[in-house]
Amino acid sequence: MSEGRVIQSVARALSILELFGGTTTELSVTEIANMLDLSKSTAFGLINTLARKGYLEQSQRDARYSLGLKLLRLGGLVRKNSILCQRARPFLEQLVTEFSETVHLAIEKNGLVVYIEKIRGEKAIFVQSDVGAQNPMYCTGVGKCLLAFMPESRLERVLNQMGTLERRGPNTITDMQDLRRELETIRQRGISFDDEEYAPGLICIAAPVRSEGGGVVAAISLSGAKAGIPPKRIAEISERITQVAAQISAQL
Numbered sequence: 001m002s003e004g005r006v007i008q009s010v011a012r013a014l015s016i017l018e019l020f021g022g023t024t025t026e027l028s029v030t031e032i033a034n035m036l037d038l039s040k041s042t043a044f045g046l047i048n049t050l051a052r053k054g055y056l057e058q059s060q061r062d063a064r065y066s067l068g069l070k071l072l073r074l075g076g077l078v079r080k081n082s083i084l085c086q087r088a089r090p091f092l093e094q095l096v097t098e099f100s101e102t103v104h105l106a107i108e109k110n111g112l113v114v115y116i117e118k119i120r121g122e123k124a125i126f127v128q129s130d131v132g133a134q135n136p137m138y139c140t141g142v143g144k145c146l147l148a149f150m151p152e153s154r155l156e157r158v159l160n161q162m163g164t165l166e167r168r169g170p171n172t173i174t175d176m177q178d179l180r181r182e183l184e185t186i187r188q189r190g191i192s193f194d195d196e197e198y199a200p201g202l203i204c205i206a207a208p209v210r211s212e213g214g215g216v217v218a219a220i221s222l223s224g225a226k227a228g229i230p231p232k233r234i235a236e237i238s239e240r241i242t243q244v245a246a247q248i249s250a251q252l
Contacts, residue, residue, distance in 0.1 A: 012036065013046050017055060017067070026064040075132070084218060085117045087251040088209070091244045092220065096121045099237060101224040105209075106142040107217065108150075109134070111158045113143040121224070138179055139168045141204030142219040145192035148183040149208050149216035155183075169196040191238050192219070201226050205237050207245035211252050220245050 015036055019027060027035075033043035047065060050056040054070030085105065092103045096119050105117035112134040137143030137158070147155060165174045173179045186192045194204035206221035222237055229237070 009046070012038065012042075013050055016043075016046055016050065017071070020067050026059065026066045028064050032065070082116060084209075084252070088117060088218075088220065088248045089119075091247050092117065092119050095220075095222055095240065095244055098240065099222060099224075101222050101229070104142060104221045104223065106146070106219050106221070108137065108143075108146045108158075111137065111161050113137050113140055113146065115142075116218075135198070136162075136166075136168075138162060138165050139172050139194065139197040141192045141194035141198075141206035141221045141223070144179075144182065144186060144194070145206040145208050145219040145221075146216065148186035148192065151215075169199050169202070171196045173197065191242055192221075194223075196226060203229060205234065205241050207238075207241045209245050209252070210249040217252070220248065 016032055019032060019035055029040060029044050029047055032038070032047060033040045036043065038046075047056060051058055051065065051068070054068045056065045057068040058065050084107075088105050092105060095101075095103045100122040102121045103119050104115055106113050106115050108114070113136070115131055115133050115135075118131055135143065137147050147158065150158065159176065159179075162176075165172070165176065165179065167174055173182055190207065192206040194202070194206070196202060198204070202223060203226045204221050204223040206219045208216040209218040209220060211217045220241065222241055
């Protein structure tokens, strides 16, 4: 990445947009100014510019600001123009039709899982995995799958950056050596499992998607409530996930 000059006004405008997320859906000019340590006049100028361009919207009720429709439109264009999403979506829809569970398509970015496609099934349970969301790699099915098939040098850099492996669910791997052994097992069997590692009651089955050169560029997964997926179905789902991953790979 270039280390050239950063335009301060642009950086500040982007920082304003990044304040919105999770439970924060509306903010006042004063709140934004305080959160970013800006003068109220500077904050207002940036906010007014973003609002005029459609990136923020002002409520007529209380004059507070929220994200604008321009961001939604741009986000849709990113997804639409993604060859990976275009190629994968029909196959992911097949999985949802067959199993009625939620499926994901994810990539690795800066040592984290980034979800670039998600299709909810009828049996969907809440998972923090909306498109654009980021999750740890060591405790998610797609994350461990992507780790397992990384080039060795890249894998070592990512593992070294992880620090403490925080417990998320009852079966989270919290020891680095145990994680390394798990990754070797995933390489051998070609599929990854999250058995209540990310969250209690949640299981996930994931398989790698490969580019023309054979390198793993993404992972797909099927997630659902552990109570709703009996052990005898795990083998069936695993086989289909592997098949679909291979079909998507062929499209690339």
